[in-house]
Amino acid sequence: MALTKIKGSIASELTQVVDTISDLLTINNDEQVQVLGYHAKGDGGGGIFYWDSSEPITSHDGGLVIDPTQTFPTTWATTDQQTTWFTAGSGSNGCWKRLLTSPRTVKHFGATGDGTTDDTKPIQKAIDSLGIDEAVIGTSGGELHIPKGKYKTTQALLVKNSWATILGEGRYSSVIDFYGAIGECALYIGNNYLAVLPVYTHIAIRGFAILLNNVGNYGIRYDRSQYGAFTGLLVQLKNTNQVGVYGKGNGDGSGPYYNKFDEVMVSGTGATTQTGFGFYRNVFPLSDCPNFNIITNINKINNVGVGFDVQAGIGNTFSNIITESIVTSLFRFAHSAVSYSGTADMVTPNAQTLIDSTANFGSMSNGTLRIVGGTGGGTVAHITSGTATTLTLPQPLPFKMDNTSQYIAYEGRCTGTSVSNLTDESTCAVAFHSKYGANTTSLSNIRTTAATVKWQNDGRDPDSYFPIRQGQIIPLTFSLTNVPANTTTLLLPTTGGSNDGGYIIGMGGYIHSVSTSFGGLFGKAGIATIRTKVLGTEQTTVTHTVNAAVNFKGFNAVATTEGTVVRRNPITVEVTTDAAWTGTSADMTVIVCVVI
Numbered sequence: 001m002a003l004t005k006i007k008g009s010i011a012s013e014l015t016q017v018v019d020t021i022s023d024l025l026t027i028n029n030d031e032q033v034q035v036l037g038y039h040a041k042g043d044g045g046g047g048i049f050y051w052d053s054s055e056p057i058t059s060h061d062g063g064l065v066i067d068p069t070q071t072f073p074t075t076w077a078t079t080d081q082q083t084t085w086f087t088a089g090s091g092s093n094g095c096w097k098r099l100l101t102s103p104r105t106v107k108h109f110g111a112t113g114d115g116t117t118d119d120t121k122p123i124q125k126a127i128d129s130l131g132i133d134e135a136v137i138g139t140s141g142g143e144l145h146i147p148k149g150k151y152k153t154t155q156a157l158l159v160k161n162s163w164a165t166i167l168g169e170g171r172y173s174s175v176i177d178f179y180g181a182i183g184e185c186a187l188y189i190g191n192n193y194l195a196v197l198p199v200y201t202h203i204a205i206r207g208f209a210i211l212l213n214n215v216g217n218y219g220i221r222y223d224r225s226q227y228g229a230f231t232g233l234l235v236q237l238k239n240t241n242q243v244g245v246y247g248k249g250n251g252d253g254s255g256p257y258y259n260k261f262d263e264v265m266v267s268g269t270g271a272t273t274q275t276g277f278g279f280y281r282n283v284f285p286l287s288d289c290p291n292f293n294i295i296t297n298i299n300k301i302n303n304v305g306v307g308f309d310v311q312a313g314i315g316n317t318f319s320n321i322i323t324e325s326i327v328t329s330l331f332r333f334a335h336s337a338v339s340y341s342g343t344a345d346m347v348t349p350n351a352q353t354l355i356d357s358t359a360n361f362g363s364m365s366n367g368t369l370r371i372v373g374g375t376g377g378g379t380v381a382h383i384t385s386g387t388a389t390t391l392t393l394p395q396p397l398p399f400k401m402d403n404t405s406q407y408i409a410y411e412g413r414c415t416g417t418s419v420s421n422l423t424d425e426s427t428c429a430v431a432f433h434s435k436y437g438a439n440t441t442s443l444s445n446i447r448t449t450a451a452t453v454k455w456q457n458d459g460r461d462p463d464s465y466f467p468i469r470q471g472q473i474i475p476l477t478f479s480l481t482n483v484p485a486n487t488t489t490l491l492l493p494t495t496g497g498s499n500d501g502g503y504i505i506g507m508g509g510y511i512h513s514v515s516t517s518f519g520g521l522f523g524k525a526g527i528a529t530i531r532t533k534v535l536g537t538e539q540t541t542v543t544h545t546v547n548a549a550v551n552f553k554g555f556n557a558v559a560t561t562e563g564t565v566v567r568r569n570p571i572t573v574e575v576t577t578d579a580a581w582t583g584t585s586a587d588m589t590v591i592v593c594v595v596i
Helices: 079-086 120-128
Strands: 004-007 014-018 032-035 047-056 093-099 114-118 142-146 149-153 157-159 164-168 174-178 185-189 204-206 209-212 218-221 229-237 243-248 260-267 275-280 294-302 306-310 317-324 329-333 340-343 353-355 367-373 380-383 390-392 406-410 418-425 430-434 442-448 453-457 473-481 488-490 509-519 527-534 544-547 554-558 570-577 587-595
Touching: 079 120, 120 142, 120 149, 120 157, 174 185, 185 209, 209 218, 218 229, 229 243, 243 260, 260 275, 275 294, 294 306, 329 418, 430 442, 453 509, 473 570, 509 527, 509 544, 527 587, 570 587
Parallel strands: 014 032, 114 149, 142 164, 149 174, 157 185, 164 204, 174 209, 185 218, 204 229, 209 229, 218 243, 229 260, 243 275, 260 294, 275 306, 294 317, 306 329, 317 418, 329 430, 418 442, 430 453
Antiparallel strands: 004 014, 032 047, 047 093, 340 406, 353 390, 367 380, 367 406, 473 587, 488 570, 509 554, 509 587, 527 544, 527 570
């Protein structure tokens, strides 16, 4: 131990200087002391300490407040000794208190940043110094710095207070090197994984990297965050079954809401089970999932299985995104697993309910119902509410389900998702994959080299909007009033076309998708086949049928290959109905989306 005395301290006339925190414990409790380092001189953990005889030793945190009766670890790398050091005692008063003349850092609590020592406990104590479950503007929160270094952690770091800011020196300088158990995340907004409340607001996380080393690790999990700002971060996925940024309903329906992710990067190793951003539902209604979050200026999501897995959520927006080398899909919407399956009962009181006396739906609501066989086969409908054995739909179907109606129900649903300004260089099989329960999805200004299928819409939800792959999308609208039975009829262009020649595009492009909607078809029967033709040649990849008894609202089809629309060739649409068609008083509209 080096010990000197110098004149002219900040808070007293006499200041002693010691090398380390361990040396501080040997000083008489009546001085102000300058400590040159935490473990060694110049390691960034030193500072000015003054004696406060009234401070209870229960305040000891190993960084800002030091109890002189504590025993400093003889081997810092031993986590049990760290735990003992950071555990406050009880009894008398009198502690050393750090005089903060610069922002607090994790080094003030003993974090080494050497890449080998487990820094979990000192970093957690540093975060805890920003407050725990407080909500007082002006006193809660604060700023914590993570200096340049590689900090090994083995358990989740928990941010437990609103208005807390954690700031690194840049995503290539300050690094959290995480080795957690399966299902654990490197950084979690909340005081534990299980609690529902409180929700934390206005937390700022920025300027560092997270490395995920073990199977099943997550990077940032923000279930209980509102109005958070996550900026300038990098998450590297180095193993399988990992998610870079993970958001799930907090169980109360109050989070995570209104967070913003800006200039975030996620990079993987190309494993199909790696995901850049994941949005997941909890156990409550649709609102209990990530809602109204903004993901923007994403520098790059690369070498992962799925870029963005939006299983659930309302009103999340994604813009200004770069993706590269995505394996499976750039985006997946409502791609959750089946929650329930079975066969309906014979006794169904009306066409707005499904009853299965063998089921246990609980309080399921805001999900999606598919009839996969028997009466109503092919129907997809939303679920508004449920009891143990009954699911209720928002409106009656044109049939009653019976004991031949085989069903599948999904609890997750995402709605109002917007994606814009995305540039991609991938060879994934499906760029955008919408499953059952995704609706009002809007995509625009999408440029991707991804594979054959640009948009796969399993649910055939007519509320979804179609993406632009390159350039500009041209919607061509055709209509027909009083659809006749057992005949083939040419639809009329609504604007800019001719009654017999359809629309003519003045430049090259391809038909991306075709959407059909009906009015006045409820309760009708029969089959209508919608064919789109270019210069009289049917574009079979977007040919589709509408079963009046099932798809009475409409249907859509997405091209699985890019057929070419040659310049100056007319595009026409015709409908063929069978003899069973009873929708002769119905009106229909067909929108052909052409990308040029």
